Amino acid sequence: MSRSKPTSVEEPTTTQVGEIKTYAAGVPAVRVALERGVHEMGAVRTARTLAKLNQRNGFDCPGCAWPETPGHRKHAEFCENGAKAVAEEATRRVVTPEFFAVHSVEDLRTRSGYWLSQQGRLTHPMYLAAGDSHYRPVRWDQAHRIIADELHAMEHPDQAVFYTSGRTSNEAAFVYQLFARSLGTNNMPDCSNMCHESSGTALTESIGIGKGSVSVPDLETADLIIIAGQNPGTNHPRMLSTLEKATRNGAHIVAINPLPEAGLMRFKDPQKPSGVVGEGTRLANDFLQIRIGGDMALFRGICRLLLEAEKAHPGTVFDHQFLRDHCAGLDEYLALLADVELDEIIEATGLDDAQIRALAERVATSERIILCWAMGLTQQEHGVATIAEGVNMLLLRGMIGKPGAGVCPVRGHSNVQGDRTMGIYEKMPEAFLASLDTEFGITSPRAHGYDTVGAINAMRRGEVRVFMAMGGNFVSAAPDTRLTEAGMARCALTVQVSTKLNESHVATGRSALILPTLGRTDKDVIDGVAQQVSVEDSMSVVHLSRGSLTPASDLLRSEVAIVCDLAQATLGPDHPVAWQSLKRDYRVIREHISRVIPGFEDFNTRVRAADGFVLPHPPRDDRRFETSTGRANFAAHPLRSVPVPAGRLVLQTLRSHDQYNTTVYGHDDRYRGIKGNRRVLMLHPDDITAFGFMRGDHVDIISEYEGPDGLEERQVDDFEIVAYDTPRGNAAAYYPETNPLVALGSVARDSNTPVSKAVIIRLVPHHATAS
Ligand SMILES: Nc1nc2c(c(=O)[nH]1)N[C@H]1C(S)=C(S)[C@@H](COP(=O)(O)OP(=O)(O)OC[C@H]3O[C@@H](n4cnc5c(=O)[nH]c(N)nc54)[C@H](O)[C@@H]3O)O[C@H]1N2
Ligand SMILES: Nc1nc2c(c(=O)[nH]1)N[C@H]1C(S)=C(S)[C@@H](COP(=O)(O)OP(=O)(O)OC[C@H]3O[C@@H](n4cnc5c(=O)[nH]c(N)nc54)[C@H](O)[C@@H]3O)O[C@H]1N2
Ligand SMILES: [Mo]
Numbered sequence: 047m048s049r050s051k052p053t054s055v056e057e058p059t060t061t062q063v064g065e066i067k068t069y070a071a072g073v074p075a076v077r078v079a080l081e082r083g084v085h086e087m088g089a090v091r092t093a094r095t096l097a098k099l100n101q102r103n104g105f106d107c108p109g110c111a112w113p114e115t116p117g118h119r120k121h122a123e124f125c126e127n128g129a130k131a132v133a134e135e136a137t138r139r140v141v142t143p144e145f146f147a148v149h150s151v152e153d154l155r156t157r158s159g160y161w162l163s164q165q166g167r168l169t170h171p172m173y174l175a176a177g178d179s180h181y182r183p184v185r186w187d188q189a190h191r192i193i194a195d196e197l198h199a200m201e202h203p204d205q206a207v208f209y210t211s212g213r214t215s216n217e218a219a220f221v222y223q224l225f226a227r228s229l230g231t232n233n234m235p236d237c238s239n240m241c242h243e244s245s246g247t248a249l250t251e252s253i254g255i256g257k258g259s260v261s262v263p264d265l266e267t268a269d270l271i272i273i274a275g276q277n278p279g280t281n282h283p284r285m286l287s288t289l290e291k292a293t294r295n296g297a298h299i300v301a302i303n304p305l306p307e308a309g310l311m312r313f314k315d316p317q318k319p320s321g322v323v324g325e326g327t328r329l330a331n332d333f334l335q336i337r338i339g340g341d342m343a344l345f346r347g348i349c350r351l352l353l354e355a356e357k358a359h360p361g362t363v364f365d366h367q368f369l370r371d372h373c374a375g376l377d378e379y380l381a382l383l384a385d386v387e388l389d390e391i392i393e394a395t396g397l398d399d400a401q402i403r404a405l406a407e408r409v410a411t412s413e414r415i416i417l418c419w420a421m422g423l424t425q426q427e428h429g430v431a432t433i434a435e436g437v438n439m440l441l442l443r444g445m446i447g448k449p450g451a452g453v454c455p456v457r458g459h460s461n462v463q464g465d466r467t468m469g470i471y472e473k474m475p476e477a478f479l480a481s482l483d484t485e486f487g488i489t490s491p492r493a494h495g496y497d498t499v500g501a502i503n504a505m506r507r508g509e510v511r512v513f514m515a516m517g518g519n520f521v522s523a524a525p526d527t528r529l530t531e532a533g534m535a536r537c538a539l540t541v542q543v544s545t546k547l548n549e550s551h552v553a554t555g556r557s558a559l560i561l562p563t564l565g566r567t568d569k570d571v572i573d574g575v576a577q578q579v580s581v582e583d584s585m586s587v588v589h590l591s592r593g594s595l596t597p598a599s600d601l602l603r604s605e606v607a608i609v610c611d612l613a614q615a616t617l618g619p620d621h622p623v624a625w626q627s628l629k630r631d632y633r634v635i636r637e638h639i640s641r642v643i644p645g646f647e648d649f650n651t652r653v654r655a656a657d658g659f660v661l662p663h664p665p666r667d668d669r670r671f672e673t674s675t676g677r678a679n680f681a682a683h684p685l686r687s688v689p690v691p692a693g694r695l696v697l698q699t700l701r702s703h704d705q706y707n708t709t710v711y712g713h714d715d716r717y718r719g720i721k722g723n724r725r726v727l728m729l730h731p732d733d734i735t736a737f738g739f740m741r742g743d744h745v746d747i748i749s750e751y752e753g754p755d756g757l758e759e760r761q762v763d764d765f766e767i768v769a770y771d772t773p774r775g776n777a778a779a780y781y782p783e784t785n786p787l788v789a790l791g792s793v794a795r796d797s798n799t800p801v802s803k804a805v806i807i808r809l810v811p812h813h814a815t816a817s
Contacts, residue, residue, distance in 0.1 A: 061723035061766050063741075069312030069326050070279030070717060071126065071286060079129035082711070086137040091595070095136050095567060096129060098594050102656055106581045106591035108135060108213055108566040109706070111457035112282045113583040115262050116657045125283035131706050134546070135565040139166025140598050141547055146172055146181040154552045159522060159782065160710040162547040168562035169599035176556045186603065189559055190615040196512050196539045197616050203230030203491070205511040207501045210236040210470045211518025212459020213566065215579030215591070217635045218605035219461075219468035221628055222516055225613040227469075227479070228488050228623060232495030236470050237518055238462050239498035240525075241421070243797040244429030245455035246466070251430075252437040252679050253665045254672035257463065259452035260416055261585050261660075266291045267450040270412035272405075273330070274302040274341055274436070275422020275803075279309010279717055280703045282420075282456055286313040290327045298412070300405060301330035303422065304338050304698065304776050308717035334405065338696045338776045339688025339804050340395035341423055342432040344402065345439050346685055347391030350383045351406035352442055363410050365444025372669055373441055375680035382682050394687035396773050414450030415443060420458070422698070425803040427686070429794040434681035441678055447669035457584040458707075460566075464582030467643065467661070472497050481642045487622040498524060499798050502790060505533030513555060514541040516605060517563075519548040522708040525788035525800035526760070543608055548708060562602050568593040570604045577604065577632045580653050582661065588646075589658025606632060688804045690775030694750070695733065698803040699781040699788070708782045715780075720768060727809075728770035728778040737809060743767045744812035747779070749805050751789035760787050764812050777807065 083092035098104035100114050109128035145165065151174060154162065171189045172181035184192070197206060208226045210219060226234055238246070246256030253259070265271065265288050278285040289299060290313050301310035310333065314326030336344060356363040369376055392399060409415060417436050423429055437446075437453060445451040457463050469478060472495035479490040496504055502524060504510050513520075513534065524530040530553075534540055537555030544551070545565045551558070564570050570577045570593060578592045603611075610629035613621070628635050633650050640649035645661040652659040664670035671678045690696050701707070702715035702724060714721040720728075727745065734741060746763045762784060772778055781802065792801040 061726060061768070062721040063768050064719035064721065066306060066719050066771060067308040067717040069314055070309035071283060071314050075126035075283075079126040082130050083133045086133040086139070088138060091136060091138070092133070095132055095595060099128065099132060103592060105566045105593045106460055106589070108132065108460050110282050110284075111460050111463060111584040112284045113262055113585045113587050114657070115288070127280065127283055127703075130711055132567060134163070134706065134709060134711060136567045136595055137166055139164075140169050141165045141167065142169050143172070143183040150179045151181065151552050151554070152179060159549050159708060162549065162552075163709050165547050167546060167598035168544055168560060170562060170601055172560040174554060174558040181558075181560065184559070186601075186611070189561060190612050192557075192559060193512065193514070193539065193541055193612055194616040197229065200511050204233060204495070205509065206231055207233045207235065207496060207504070207510050207513045209498070209501070209513070209515040209518060209520055210234065210465055211516065212237050212241075212462030212465055214465055214516050214605055215461060215581060216464045216468050216588070216639065217579050217632045218516065218609060219465040219470050220635055220639055221606055221609045221613070223469040224482070224486065224623060225609050227482065227490040228613065228617055228621065230491050232472050232474070232491055232493065233501065234470050234472050234495055235498040235501045236462075236465060237459060237523065238466060239798065240523060240800055240802070241458050241462065242424055242455055243799045244424040244426075244794050245419070245433055247797040248430045248433035248437065248681070249453065249455070251673065252434055252681055253446060253453070255663060255665060257586055257663060258454045258584060259446055259663055259666040260454045262288055264450050264452060265289070265416060265454070266295055268292060268297050268414045268416045269450070270408055270415045271297050271299045271418065272302065272415070273299065273310060273418045275424075276418060276420035276456055277303070277307045277309060277701070278456070279307055281458075281701060283309065285456065286329065287315060289313065289329050290315060293327055293329060298408060299330045300332045300334065300408070302334045302336050302341060302344065304336060304773050305778065306333060306335065306771055332404070334397055334401055335773060337394065337396035337688070337773045338698055339426050339428070342428055342435045343391045343394035343685060343687050344397065345432070345435040346383070346386055347388060347395070347402050348406045348409055349435075349439050349442060350386040350388070350391075351403060352410055352439075353380060353383050355406070355410050364442050368444030369441070372671060372678050373680060374675040374677040375682065379438060379680035379682050386685070390685070409439060409443065414448070415440060415445045416450070416452055416454050418454040418456055420456045421700070422803055425794070425799055425801060426688070427792070427794055427801050427804065428683070429799060430796040431681070431683035431686060434683060438680050441680060446678060447665050452666065455584075461581040463584060463586070464580070464588070467582055468639070472500070478643070485638055485642050497798050499790060499793055499800065502526070502530050502533045505536055508536045510536070511538045512541070513537045513539070514543070515550065516543050519550050519708040521553040522549040522782045522785065525785060525792070525802065526790040527782070527786040529790050543605060546709070561608055562599070563608060564593065564597055564602050564604045566591060566593055567595045568597045568602065569595060572604070572607060573630055575631065577606075579632060580636070586661040586663055587658050588653060588661060590653055606635070691806060693808065695729070695775055695777045695807050695809070697747070697749070697777045697779060697784070697787070697805040697807045699784045699805065700778055702780055705780075718770070723766060724780050725765045725783055726768045726779065727765040728768050728772055730772050730774045730776070731769040733774055733777075734767055734769060739767050739809070741767055741769045745809040746812050747784070747787060747807050747809060749787035749789065749807050751792050751806070753789065753791045758789055758791075760789065762786050
């Protein structure tokens, strides 16, 4: 098959600012998706690929974790951004050894992440020896030997760290954690530590399981859907079809966000005639333009108003039977509510009295309420407390474990939830470890390992010898880019299992390996046998995924094969795990999973059902709460918000419409009307004036973080000011360009998630420091 060579990539420089869009999807979305596909893959490959997306016998979309509507796998279920994620992976461009011979690591370090990813799919295992200037091709067996030797040279297994991004299949994740634990470490940080960790932490404490409790049919039949801190039009576009259906069924939708995100306002379904012409469907009935970090105060204020209403009309607001039969900690929580001042709530949220009362009234009178959220809530210092407060609100109304109601943390990466189920977690519970040990005859370590921030700190102290990443782009996704890079540089060996080139391949340890792997769309054939993998979506549905495209090179290996061969090379032929038989037939891995992880009984049979199968969820299934008290717990955290310090701004770092996390697809943020430049800072027009700037001015951004040793400052240079509809004092800029501003020490209480949505900043004119 002929493949095109890497192309040079133009970096646009002029910024165009247009109108903020008031609707999402529609015809432009389909056109953009198809153009991108044809550009990367050619027409035939595009048609073939999109036809298999989210289909039965097809592959799971690598875009996001939003579920397929049950029974709908026969229709084309994809969205503009899912199609872009596929085009990005299925591109025909390739990065070969000749590419690395031309470009030294030094040279590649000067390139943007956009440029790196645009070069195409990695085709060969590559090795950067200590002191060398270029990556050179290496055989697979040599690569495994290099890693095994370095692992054997460690004084303690905890000198190794095994990171996972959330695209890794269940099967690959399971063998990966089995390898790490066989080696003797729980050092398994993952992208979830930077993502929904606050959700998992809060939900486990409150309802005994860290996963959402609703399904697509629940959303379609809810009468009140609250969407806080999420931008589904860009990040979960298929959710819009579900919301549209909910609206048609009479749901009232409330969007809580500092920004008027297009996808929350109106939706034009590109797959229906009504989406091609006309206004589309109104989605959010109410938009509450909240201040960054104000959500906990809003939920608490609502609970206070619910309490007042209950007092005024006893027995009409609270679900007394649910509270009596299933909850703990109510009295303590109600005592806390008694002290709430509504003025304090108004100040923290920036909303007015009427808005807060109207939402409280809705919450008091709706029969089926669902709370959806994503990064706007989790990546806050008080993210765990905020989510727990949202759950408190639902508990007062008995909204867990009944149809059409519940919690809906909308996950990011397509299998991030499954990876956690499979044991990718630095502190898996004893029951899992014991079961793993019994199944395989190993002794898993019991001491907790490092999470993402913990791993970076250990690297900086020089305590990590080998860092291995199963996918992702650790250097660019992690907070505090410069400190993270410095930490990587202290490792003896960094290993990246990747599909495409990124910053983590050029900010390396003293030596480094790139191991090219198959993606979701690629055919996975081992010893002539076609393999399938499985994934778990945001609503605990497990189903199969099978790629169908010819891989970018014959040398690509599946993640499962890479782990099993590495384990064999490291642990030797006498190790109790039969690594080679796991690698040859993934059904054997699923057999093991079925015995180790509750809910996976008869895995190989049940996963073949058209819609897969649903994992157990005790609160959802029968209002069972496996918490410390055996009941759903009211959380009584002190009220927190994010006031704007004088002369400063609070910055949130978010995604544009044309990126997948650290992978930048293009420089336009279509729905926000910002085109041609990602180094922009969105500010309220009055703030621009108040700070003495004009739109179009270029500034350097300095973040301020009060660390244990005093004030720490970090800086990024040359951002263009754009006027935007955001609350006063609240700014926004894109991730990952602004990650250098997020202090490593700035983490969410209890979940250790980097606070990427509330960075205190000040601005200086760009020229002042440019010379
Ligand atoms: N196309 C595409 N799809 C993706 C991704 C991608 O990069 N591109 N990433 C995937 C991943 S890993 C994830 S985790 C998800 C992320 O999905 P989102 O969480 O939707 O992503 P962000 O861009 O971080 O958007 C955060 C939203 O929260 C709002 N926000 C910020 N601060 C606050 C606050 O204090 N309160 C409230 N109420 N809102 C706030 C922002 O204005 C923004 O609308 O998407 C997944 N899907
Ligand atoms: N400032 C700030 N920082 C953030 C966030 C934020 O909102 N603001 N969001 C955080 C969140 S929610 C997340 S989830 C993390 C994301 O952190 P990561 O998951 O580490 O980052 P990605 O950008 O998704 O990783 C992209 C890389 O994954 C590789 N890849 C893609 N597909 C595959 C595959 O199938 N297999 C393998 N082995 N590799 C593959 C490609 O080489 C690609 O370059 O970032 C976090 N960082
Ligand atoms: Mo994420």
